[in-house]
Amino acid sequence: MSVVIETKALEKIYSESKFPVHALRGVDLQVHKGEFTAIVGPSGSGKTTLLNIIGGLDRPTKGRISVGGVDIAHLSDNELIEFRQKNIGFVFQSYNLIPVLTAKENVEFIMLLQNRSKEERIRRTESLLNRVGLGDRMDNRPGEMSGGQQQRVAVARALASSPQFILADEPTANLDSKTAGSLLDMMLEMNREEGTTFVFSTHDSRVIRRARRVITLVDGLIDSDEIREQ
Amino acid sequence: MVVITAMALGIWSLLFILGFSHGIAGSYMRNTIDTQTSHVQVHHPDWKEDNEVKYSIALPADVQSEMEKLQLQTCSRIIANGMIASSRQARAIQVRGIDPKDEALVTGLQNFMVEGSYFEKKTRNPILISTRMAELLKLKIRSKPVITLTTMDGEITANAFKVVGIFDYKNTMLNEALVFVLNKDLDPILGMNGKVHEMAAKGEDSALAKQYRDALKSGLPGLLVESFEEVAPELAMFRTQMMQNTAILTSIVMLALIFGIINTMLMAVLERQRELGVLMAVGMKKGNVFLMVMLETVFLALIALPIGLLIAFATVSWLGKVGVDLSRYSDGLKNFGMSAVIHPELGLHMYIYIGLAVVVTALIGAIYPSLKAIRLRPVEAIRKV
Known part of the structure; x- marks a missing residue:
């Protein structure tokens, strides 16, 4: 399997306050295509920082991060935005859908940024929303949907740009167990059937239980990296 | 809605005041030309x-x-x-x-x-x-x-x-x-x-007075031929003063409008930090975010503008017909050769100028909030509540 994400001696120091915080202290990591990986660890262990750097939302203080062979730490702001648009799908803990857009528009919008044709946008939006089980809620705005449904739209949006992988920051944190279970089933199915790569940061034991690889971070370092056979 | 109403009211009040002062100026000029100077x-x-x-x-x-x-x-x-x-x-x-x-x-x-x-x-x-x-x-x-x-x-x-x-x-x-x-x-x-x-x-039109003067000058050497603005220099001064007042008044209202727009759009940007953060996180370029905030402001102005222009046009036209009776103060006005009933008047070009000024003002007012929007860091903005 090809390497999608690779970090070497990745460090992140937050120096805004009087006392610098070492969020990452030298993380070496490789994520391969098709993985379903959970990054776990206690609060303050550096999960979200690692995810932000992998996702190109933040820059490392030291070390190297490459996504699909591209060293993203040295891209300019606009190059990084374009890189994210083409290569990375995001699923946030609080869904973060655009409240004034319908489910369909939230998904289509990403493809609009990629200048895809209208026919392709409509076809792919409908296909993705059907795939996440929301074929009948396409014209609903986020406020008219449950948390689980919103997170499904967020997954469809993340997939819309045909990214190399999807980063999900605690995607089930705001969902009840039944909804969370159903969302995880759906993502696992996508991973199995379509080979979509998922990287989660999570506290949720349900996610950890189903992950094929579990990376545990403690104090900004990888404490364990467990690959499971399923 | 509040912004649109405020902008429309600002446009209306500016045009109304301009119409009123142009009415006073027009009345003064016409009275002076009719009774004293001719063309x-x-x-x-x-x-x-x-x-x-x-x-x-x-x-x-x-x-x-x-x-x-x-x-x-x-x-x-x-x-x-x-x-x-x-x-x-x-x-x-x-x-x-x-x-x-x-x-x-x-x-x-x-x-x-x-x-x-x-x-x-x-x-x-x-x-x-x-x-x-x-x-x-x-x-x-x-x-x-x-x-x-x-x-x-x-x-x-x-x-x-x-x-x-x-x-x-x-x-x-x-x-x-x-x-x-x-x-x-x-x-x-x-x-x-x-x-x-x-x-x-x-003649037919006071705007042609200088042409009449020049034509007569060539036919009447040895005589002093003057247009009404030369006969009564205070008219030219009054006209210049009116133009300056119009410019000053317009600038003050536009300045207030700029600050109003900056305040409103800045609030809109700060309230939507998370939304803007998400847009940038998922791949919306800074240029597009900048353009989005600018366009949003211009759209607000474009909604308020016709409302303000229409109300102003209706008010100025109506009062232009019925007149505003200032007979209480007519003694003062009479000293200056003005009539007691003022008929506000405003040329179509003034509506166009003010319309353009509002759009330009909206664009200027939108620059700072737009810059603020693109300076947001998605990693922080998406976590704003």
């Missing part, structure tokens, strides 16, 4: 320095023919400074000897008559005086004031005139200074022998 005047070259009787136009017929070539309404005047005396009082005045028919066409003096008649009855030495003069000298119709003048030969002469009509120019200064007699009566008294002191002419 062009011709005098002896030395007349302006010293209004002496000897500085006259020798061949008024030639001047009239030049004016008629330009299809202007013309009138000639003999003008002399003198004293008017009743049994009660005497006052310094300017006596204007006119041809009633020509004067009526150029200044419409007959329209200002409030009592008696406009030289209609045949009487010896008829005179028109103002309401103010009648009051000061205790004169009425058929009274016979005596007017003392200096002739062309420098002799002092006194003649009795009979009041046949009383006019009111709605202008205190003119009411206190002018009396009108017949040209043909004044000519022999002063020994003018057909000469006059002033030839005035009026």
